[in-house]
Amino acid sequence: MTVTDLSPRPGPPALVLVAHGSRDPRALATVRALMERVRELRPGLPVHLGHIELNEPLLPDTLAALGDARAVLVPLLLSRGYHVKQDIPAMAAASAVRTRVAEPLGPHPLLVDALHDRLREAGWRPRPASAVxxxxxxxxxxxxxxxxxxxxxxxxxxLGVPVLPAYASAATPTVPEAITALRARGRRHIALASYFTAPGRFATECAAHAPWIASAPLGVHDAMAELILHRYQRALGTPVTAAA
Incomplete structure (x- = not known):
């Protein structure tokens, strides 16, 4: 595999977006578009991409190309878990790059901005006995x-309505179980908010269960790009304007 030379140059530490990786080509296209939006918001900031698995470039290859540069790794993940706690730090420690690992994107109010917008795009309006x-x-x-x-x-x-978490794998309740629970509480209009960074198998499977409307994944939203930069700045210990 040919890797572009990313040898260190004077300037701010590089921002390395760390995506999970997916067999769905829409996921890679979405991540690349989001990376371009981050670049538009911060001209002059070196922004690179590395995947944990399934897609190239893999994170170790991206880090190898950076040599001994400084970089902040921003997980394009929405919560803490094994990848954030183990995989990403281990890959960083195995490289020569002088790294800091930022917090995952969630939880954060900017994600709620994006979720709210995606629901409205899907047709969300408050209705009697509604839930999400x-x-x-x-x-x-x-x-x-x-x-x-x-x-x-x-x-x-x-939103001013109940919101119940549900999961595609490894945790409960599942989406069908959450629907059953909400209906038992008398909730008739149940929307699904897709809490995924990009399209993929899990997002598609969850949306298929939606009894009313289902929003698109978070994707290329300005709030997502702003949050990535917020996590980058916070990892550097420099002032940020968004609330943690």
């Missing part, structure tokens, strides 16, 4: 479920 399912990938790590629940609470406060 926050459909996420899922993790066995309890911290991941805490983070997703926090996002659900923030979204519920924004």
């Amino acid at each position: 399912i926050l459909a996420a990938a899922g993790s066995r790590d309890p911290d991941a479920r805490v983070d997703t629940a926090r996002t659900a609470d923030l979204l519920a406060a924004r």
Whole structure:
């Protein structure tokens, strides 16, 4: 594999977006478009991409090309979990790059901005006895479920209706189980908020269960690009304007 020379140059530390990787080509296209939006917001900031698995460039290859440069790794992940706690730090430690690993994107109010907009784009309007399912990938790590629940609470406060987290794998409730639970509470209009960074198998499977409307994944949204830069600045210990 040929890797572009990313040898260190004077200037700010590079921002390395760390995506999970997916067999769905729409995921890679979305991540690349989001990376371009970050570049537009911060001209002159070196922005690179590395994947944990399934897509090139893989993170170790991106880091190898950076040599001994400085870089902040920003996980394009929505909660804490094994990838954030183990995989990414291990890959960083195995490279010569002088790295800092930023927090995952969630939970954060900017994600709620994006979720709200995606729901409205899908046709969300408050209705009597309505509710929302926050459909996420899922993790066995309890911290991941805490983070997703926090996002659900923030979204519920924004919408003024109950928001119940549900998961595609590795955690419960599933989306069908969450639908059953909400219907048992008398909720008739149940929307699904897709809590995924990009299209893929899990997002598609969750949306297929939606009894009313399902929003698109977060994707290329200005709030996502702003949050990536916020995490980058926070990892550097420099002032940021967005609330943590």
